[in-house]
Amino acid sequence: xxxxxxxxxxxxxxxxxxxxxxxxxxxxxxxxxxxxxxxxxxxxxxxxxxxxxxxxxxxxxxxxxxxxxxxxxxxxxxxxxxxxx
Numbered sequence: 001x002x003x004x005x006x007x008x009x010x011x012x013x014x015x016x017x018x019x020x021x022x023x024x025x026x027x028x029x030x031x032x033x034x035x036x037x038x039x040x041x042x043x044x045x046x047x048x049x050x051x052x053x054x055x056x057x058x059x060x061x062x063x064x065x066x067x068x069x070x071x072x073x074x075x076x077x078x079x080x081x082x083x084x085x
Contacts, residue, residue, distance in 0.1 A: 001042040004062055015060050017047060034058065038073060055081045 002018065003025070010018060016069035023039035023046065030036075037048040063069070 003042065004044045007041065007046075008062075012060070016057065019048065019060070027073065027076060029069065031069060036069065038063065046061070063079075 002022070007015065007018065019039055019041060024036040026040055026045070028035055028037045033050075033052055034040045034042040034049040035052060037050065039048065045062050047059075047069070048057055048060050049057050049059040049061070063073075
């Protein structure tokens with residue numbers, strides 16, 4: 001199982017491949033100009049920020065436990081307690 005520090009060191013292309021091969025799609029939200037897809041990869045959650053206009057991936061980031069977006073996810077799915085602390 002890959003860890004966040006290992007995943008973070010991958011190239012962008014390898015991050016995308018690894019995410020789509022080994023990750024589990026959880027849900028999507030709208031956030032400003034992005035569609036944000038949430039994936040579970042190993043024991044961490046990854047957000048994929050997709051630009052609406054051209055359907056390109058703008059950013060891949062760890063879902064931090066202090067993220068303001070947690071409330072968008074937590075009202076629709078049950079996130080692990082440690083993420084909500």
